[in-house]
Amino acid sequence: MRRLLLVLAGVMLVACSKKEPPPEPVRPVLSIKVQALDEENLGRFAGSIQARYESNIGFRVPGRIASRSVDVGAEVDKGSLLATLDPTDQQNQLRTAEGNLASIQAQFINAQANARRQQELFDRGVGSQAQLDGAQTDLKTTQASLDQAKASLSQARDQLNYVELRADHKAVVTAWNAEAGQVVTAGQQVVTLAQPDIKEAVIDLPDTLVDQLPEGVVFQVASQLNPNISTTATVREIEPQAESTTRTRRARLTLAETPTAFRLGTAISVTLSSTIKPRIELPLSALQEVAGKPRIWVVDVQAQTVAPRDVSIISRSDSTVVVASGVKSGERIVTAGVNSLKPGQKVKVDEDSPQ
Incomplete structure (x- = not known):
């Protein structure tokens, strides 16, 4: 009996001496909440608001200009006197x-x-x-x-x-190409008149970009002085040939709406965007290659754990990668230290991570 008690005491002593393994530590991670992109930004360009209909008029007889009756920017009615020749x-x-x-x-x-x-x-x-x-x-x-x-x-x-040059319609004088005292020929362009009722946006686009414009491209047009004043526009026409020195082609855009602040000559900023199939852009550091297949780590916000997920890649750059499938908008993705994570591992989302 004494020997049995000694044996039991030894077993209990050995059991007490064995310690249970410590719980796995919670790993802090950097992460972001992803948002799907359904538009592709193609660039930003400067332009101006111009009249859709302009006319360059001149005298029907030759002679020396005796006087000019209006200046650039003046609004004239039909029949208004613009200039006269020495009669x-x-x-x-x-x-x-x-x-x-x-x-x-x-x-x-x-x-x-x-x-x-x-x-x-x-x-x-x-x-x-x-x-x-x-x-x-x-x-x-x-x-x-x-x-x-x-x-x-x-x-x-x-x-x-004909020595009197008169406006043939209500218009705004946008340019003078001759001065008083100058001798002009019959039909020579003297003044430019713009009809102010219908306006459009005019920009110069790189020749290479014009050839790549997708069908149904959308233009966001905003005033440079007040970007809150904006509207959308569509292509009305693009010049068929590029300008030889700048290699740009002039594009004229039809405005969906014409804000009051969009006066003739207003400087505008035009952003080109196109609707695309929803895709998500992630930092390149969020991507992990396993057996030649790309994957990311998704954070379960409720359980505070991570799990790997395979994704399909559309394109990548030096710092970002565009994902077409495998992740949904609103999910949180680990962006650093992905190579040291394990499935189901407990994590703590860094408070400095983007929301």
Whole structure:
């Protein structure tokens, strides 16, 4: 009995001497809450608000500009006087045409009288057919000259009216290309008029980017002075050829809405974005390669544990990786120390981790 008691005491002593293994320590980790991206940013460019419809007008006759009646930025109505030419040449032409018409009118009166007289003589049998025919021919010739003189006088009057350059529609003066005292030719561009009712955004895009624009690309247009004033726009037209020095192509965008602050000439900032299949961008440090397969570690916020998950990669750069599947928006992903984690390991999310 004594020997049995000694044996039992030894067993109990040995059992008490064995210590249970300490619990695995909780590992602090850095992590981020991921958000899915459904738009791709293609760039930001500067531009301006311009009128969709502009007209470059000039005088219909040559001459020296005598005066300019409005400045750039002025609003003009239809028929408003914009500029005038020195009318001396046109006035001289008008006086010449009036003199020619008076002379031919006198000749026509004489031709009428002569034709009437020859007709009376012929009717009484004392005049010849040849004389009558000659008088009637002179009358017709003089009539044609009279019609030509009247047309020349009308043209001279029009030429005198053309020394005044007037707006053919309600518009805003956006540019002058000639100054008072300058001699211009007929049809030379003198002033640019813009119709202010319909406006659009105008930007210059790199030639390489234009060829890669996806269908249905969306433009975000904002005022440079106040970015809170913004709207969206779509492509109306893009110039087919690039500018030789800058290798850019001018794009004109139709605005979905036209804020009041978008006046002609307003400086704007245009951001290009395109709708894409939802994807998630992660830091490259969150990716782990296991047997050639990429995976990440997902934090179970409730249990405070981590678990590995395989993902599919779309693209990667020096610092980021774009994931197409394997992770959902709103999940928390470990971003550092992924190679030392174990499935089910207890972790503590660092308070400095992005939320």
